[in-house]
Amino acid sequence: MFSKNATYNFKLKTAFLMLIAVCIQATAQTTAWKPASFEIVKSNYKTFKTTQYAHVFSGSKHNIVRLAPELEGLTGIELPLEKYKNGTNAPLQLKFKEPVTVMIGVFQDKDAEYLQSNQIGNNNEILENGVTITGLPPVSVYAIPYGKGTHTILPNQKGLFAVLGVLKSDQQLNARDVKLPDGKLWNPTFIVEGFSDEKPLFEIIGGENKPVIDEGMSGTEGIQGGFEGGRVVKVGDTYHMFPTERAGEKGVDYYYDRVKTKIGHWTSKDAIHWKRESTIYQASGVYAVTEDDNPMNDRRAAIWSYMPVFNEKANKWYGYYLAYTVSKEIEPNHSFGRIWRCESTVEGINGIGGPYKDMGIIMEPGLDSQPWEGRQGVASFFPYQVGDKYFGFYSGAYPFNSWADYPKKSGKGWFVALAESKSLEGPWLRMNKGLEPIKTMHPLFVENPIVSQLPNGLYIAIFDGGPDGWGHHLPNMIAYSLSADGVNWAEAHYLPIETKVDKWWDIMRTPLCLIPEGNDVYTIVYNAIDLKRRFHPTGMVKVKLNKDVMESKLKELKK
Structure with missing residues (x-):
């Protein structure tokens, strides 16, 4: 007859052996x-x-x-x-x-x-x-x-x-x-750089195998939710980053990180080690009191997507950023976006750190808006020069099928279209009255495009390619699209950076730059999400341009 201890030990050994058997089977x-x-x-x-x-x-x-x-x-x-x-x-x-x-x-x-x-x-x-x-x-x-x-x-x-x-x-x-x-959940299909029949425009050559800005690092105090969006530019030998800081509030649920935001200014000499310099803007974090786009609501409740652009003619930095009304009950909580323009009060290229003063709203919901801009639109803005004109990507999200669906009945989709102006100051007008978004890049998801030019003059927009998560089945990679004229944009290609960098994220989010470093090498700083954590870190990767492919792309797009 077994003692109680012997019986317990027998059961423990049996359970242990069963666990080993299961592990062996799973391994096999x-x-x-x-x-x-x-x-x-x-x-x-x-x-x-x-x-x-x-x-x-x-x-x-x-x-x-x-x-x-x-x-x-x-x-x-x-x-x-x-x-x-x-x-x-x-x-x-x-x-x-x-x-x-x-x-x-x-x-x-x-x-x-x-x-x-x-x-x-x-x-x-x-x-x-x-x-x-x-x-x-x-x-x-x-x-x-x-x-x-x-x-x-x-x-x-x-x-x-x-x-x-x-x-x-x-x-x-x-x-x-x-x-x-x-x-079939991944529909439409998409082109992954380096895995299709096409030769890749960019080779991923490596980068940091962990976040370059993470929770607990100097400067992250008071930023509970980490980072999302914005832009990095390089002035001389210094990188300047203007991220959206998902600050939130101590003791308040993580969802409020999306509401009470800051625009920070960070600097680095290598795009790896960063120092926080200042706060450019702070959102109020105040929820709306009505469901519609009503002036009694705080229209600067959340501030996002700061884009610095140097105006050579004015010899100063301009900033373009997004201010939202925020609903507590209606998806999306970010609603009725307005694009503000600001100017550095310090002249010259080194005035990038500001301080900045607001110059007014350049785009907002109005009579020339279209239902596809949705409840969230205008949801981002980035201006760039083509010849003697300026174009700007503006975006919409959570579209209405028609205005009969306003203000609450929205669908899914993240779209961009173009506005045009004769100057960076504006006025900015929706092209073709905003009747249709640009779906040649991707028919369902293009978010926060940033435009620059490759050495042969090709325009390139780098953007968030959409999550594989939260119920969405999208590429989950950084994307780029090319244009020969800055107006007509080609199908997106996606960069699988985890093939050369340890994947520390679950959901890839927004690239903040494509900065040339010489010898055809470019730096990309990006935000991404580890679903096990509240804090959304920032990463960095290097890519190398294939000039032969670049030239063939130019010929192809000029046909």
Whole structure:
């Protein structure tokens, strides 16, 4: 008969052994599989590394955004998407030096353009919902054995499938449901720099593997929620950053960090070590008393998105920033944005630190607003010069389908359009009366674009590409768009900086600059979010420009 202590120890040991067994099983299921070599016979199909952002099909933009860890690092084969869909593809022949298992991604869709699982045998399914490919149905992974020699892969089957890798046959494959999401949630598809058929304009060459400004560092006192948006410029050998500081208030819920904000001025000699110099503006943090855009509400309750621009003609710095009315109950809480212009009271390029004086509102909701600007618009502004004219990106968010939906019934979408002026002072007029936002960059999400020029004159806008989180399925990367004339903007490309920098964030947010450093190297300072924390830090990365690609882009955009 066991004593109480013996019984307790027996139960403890049993539970411990069960835990070890579970851990061993989990490890066996998620350990990367051993790849086998192969040769592609009689075709020019390219291969890809099976990893996040991998470009899966030639002639398309579809890429992997989720995958089971077992698949990581295998070698897949780019198949021509349209030819496989319509059944006009050349057969895929592979040569193996040993017995292998080919991992086939099967799309869980009954449409005839996709390979059906019953064509290859349901008993071969290894990973249910094992891969997510943008814009395409859920993918389950099947293991198809082949012997040594040359084989035609699935010669008699019709429809699109994905070749995700080739494995050595002498290993155990554990079947499981990975429960990855449907790729159709990522719609439209998007181009990830360095992973598509196109040569990348920028190579990510490295940067800091942790935030350069984080909670507890000098200058962050009283900034509970960290940083979001603004701009960094370089004057001489000094970087000047003007971020939105999500200050909030001690003892008040984190959501108030978005309301009681500051515009800070920070400086650095290397874009890594930063010193806080001053507060440029402080928001009131006072909630609105009505639901509509009413002058009895405090229209400077939250202040965001400060953009410093040097006016050579006036020989002083101008600042453009956003002031919101803030609702406590209605989404979004930031409403009815107004763009203010201010000027440094100190002349010259070194007057960037101010102090600044307000010169008035240059854009606001009004008779020339359009429903797409939504409850949040005007939600940001950035001016830039093209020839003897000036253009400015202005934005809207939480659009109304029509004015009948004003003031509370808003949808989802973050859009930009252009305003024009003969001077930086204004007046600024919405182009084409603001009838349509610019959707060539991305049809659903473009936020806080900052414009500069590349060495060959191409205009480049760098911006927040949208979160993969909070219920959204967007690229979750810094984005850029190019323009030959500063008016017509090309489809966005996205920078996967985590391929060269340790990923300390869950949600990538706003880039603050694209600063040339010489030798075709550029600095990007950015804000991002670690969902486990209230404080949103700031990071830094370096990219290198490919001049040959830059020239080919200019020719392409001038056609």
